[in-house]
Amino acid sequence: MSSVEASVDGPVDVLVEVTDLTVGFGSLRAVDGLSFRLQKGAALGLVGESGSGKSTVASALLGLHRGTGADVGGSVRVAGIDVQEASEADLGRLRGGKAAMVFQDPLSSLDPYYAIGDQIAEVYRVHARVSRRAARARAVDVLDRVGIPDAARRSRSRPHEFSGGMRQRALIAMALACEPELLIADEPTTALDVTVQAQILDLLHTLREETGLGLLLVTHDVGVAAESVDEILVMRNGRAVEHGPVGTVLGAPTEPYTRDLLGAVPRVDARRARSEGSARPLSAASSETSSEASSAAPEVVLEATGLRREFGRGKRAFVAVDDVSLTVHRGETLGIVGESGSGKTTLGRMLVGLLKPTAGEIKPGGGVRPDVQMVFQDPVSSLNPRRSVGESIADPLRARGERDEGRIRGRVRELLERVGLEGAHYDRYPHEFSGGQRQRVGIARALAADPRVIVCDEPVSALDVTTQAQVVALLGELQRELGLALVFVAHDLAVVRQVSDRVAVMRRGRIVEQGPADEVYDSPQDPYTKQLLAAVPALDPEVAAQRRAVRRELATA
Structure with a gap:
């Protein structure tokens, strides 16, 4: 029973x-x-x-x-x-x-202006008639209980001074305050x-x-x-x-x-399927994506050498990406994995041209490159809520000099239909779409520039598993048909294995391990890679x- x-x-x-x-x-x-x-x-x-x-x-x-x-x-x-x-x-x-509740987004549940400990103490005093001193002591006690190091000192910190994981621990501590x-x-x-x-x-x-x-x-x-x-x-x-x-x-x-x-x-312990159909990996065989002979070397569509990116100056300078080199070939998917703060998103933004490297070189270089486009993690924040999705998708077309509104509208309708939406959705606004549909809009906007490479920054992290699978399948279908190369940036190791030909593992701004996806997953060499794989839910x-x-x-x- x-x-x-x-x-x-x-x-x-x-x-x-x-x-x-x-x-x-x-x-x-x-x-x-x-x-x-x-x-x-x-x-x-x-x-x-x-x-x-x-x-x-x-x-x-x-x-x-x-x-x-x-x-x-x-x-x-x-x-x-x-x-x-x-x-x-x-x-x-x-x-x-x-009963107490812990929400998904700790930043929206914590007051940014008050110390974490004060917020927990306030909750405790609502339910227990104790002095401020006793409430503060209780806040430190529960912060220590949920694993916040140096809890007495960190209790005086504000939410922005905590990492995402520490903020979630703080919310759990707040929930536990009244037992x-x-x-x-x-x-x-x-x-x-x-x-x-x-x-x-x-x-x-x-x-x-x-x-x-x-x-x-x-x-x-x-x-x-x-x-x-x-x-x-x-x-x-x-x-x-x-x-x-x-x-x-x-x-x-x-x-x-x-x-x-x-x-x-997606299963982190499952090798990529190679048969036709929805279970097929994102990458396409060279015979499908290139007219070159199978013996010819694959075409390099993006190459980065010695990339470095610093934020701040002097003693406060922070190195987000440190001496990273990589190549991306036509029709393949390069997965980039690592924890929050590993530098993977900063690297992706440099590859697109949204950030200029402090040192190093990206070929072809020079500003935001139309041949390299980006699909962002959060389509809500990347789409203007006051403009129709059709107008957002049309931006790359107008940036390339297209002025005929009839051709623009026709091309946008084609792109909407290509990503599984309706051409009639041109005049709808972002709030009228689900999360998965908004991500499809983001993909359509990236395709409008006719790119050779698309950098996907956590494109499915906010989606449930079935919607996630649909978006992954769509990217794979587009890749096979158009010969696109994908750089798939994500912290979800199972998804990355499902979609990638090669994988680069990042830690503290550096690539600590890279190679064919199955080799990296089945026989990881770096202790950090082993640690990441051991943490994946079973x-x-x-x-x-x-x-x-x-x-x-x-x-x-």
Whole structure:
């Protein structure tokens, strides 16, 4: 009998009980008749694509839809409190006291003007009648508990002085301040690289072991769920598709949708497929991308030698990229991986011409090169919200001197259709598209310049696995048809293996290892590469537990 759905002797064992929950926003039914139970100390993962309703469920557990105009039905009980019927005072005691939430973006959850420790102390004083001194001491204690080094000193730091992983730890510390029975984590590792992600997941596991904390983990990453929970509830269109022990759901799914979801997950231990079809790698065979004889050397379309990039001057100078050399050939994909701060994005921006190297050379050189284009990580910030997507795609055409508006509109319509959208979408604005559709717009804009090379900077990091697979397949199709070379910059090692011919591993501005993708992944030589690969989430819960044990031993060695 499962730990989440098991019958219990009494309500004291049930931490969360959701019965026939519905949440509507006007004509949209975001959650439709969802029911589940979570016992004290257990961990449940809500897994699904963007728009499946999983974050809406998480908000409903804390009554966050109250006053928003949402139509909420059914029953929600958390830590003995009927959320639907609770008074504002009772909800105040629930939020932070009995149950706490950790959000995806810590920067939007932390006040940039106040020290981290002061913010945690303030939360603690809301629920515990203690002095300021005691609250400050509690803040330092929980920061230390979540692994912030020199917690007393760092508690005086502001959010911008913390790395992304440290900010997420600070949010977890804030959630733990009042010793809640339930922690709701909404995509807590989405923006983090694999090693920091592993640290956060290990931290959540340790906290559960030490405190008996119940965990509701909301994620689109099936691997993250496998690392962290006892059971999985797969959601689609607001409904439960499949629900059961994590090993059963991931090892032997019964529903077609669950199988499709798992099939879209890139595997770091799987060699690239080389047959025709959607599973084919991004790179194209030379016979498909070049008219040259197979014995001829592949054409070099981009070459960088001794690249260096510094920011600041004097004693405050920071070297982001240090003596990097690489070549990119027609029709191939070069993957560049590394943690946040490794210099990979700075390198990509230099290859496109958005940043000028402090030293070194890029051939062909000279400014922003139309033959090298970029697809950015966040299409929302790279598209002007006040201009139609058609006008944004048209910019490279106008920059090349095209003045005939009829030809411009016709070419943009062709590009929109080429990336799987509709030509009639020309006059729509970015907010009218989903994340995956906006990324397709970004790809269309890059193609408008007829490039030979496209630098993709974390192009799928913010997308769920099925949308991610669709964008990757689109890039592969375009590459095969147009002979494009791709430089694929990402922190997701599984995606990079899926798409790359060659891989370069970056650390602290330098390339520490590079070579054919399968060689680097199957037989890594540099200790840093081995560390990165060991941190990748495993879909097998038993393997995940083994890796967690190894990481724990290394941390205490």
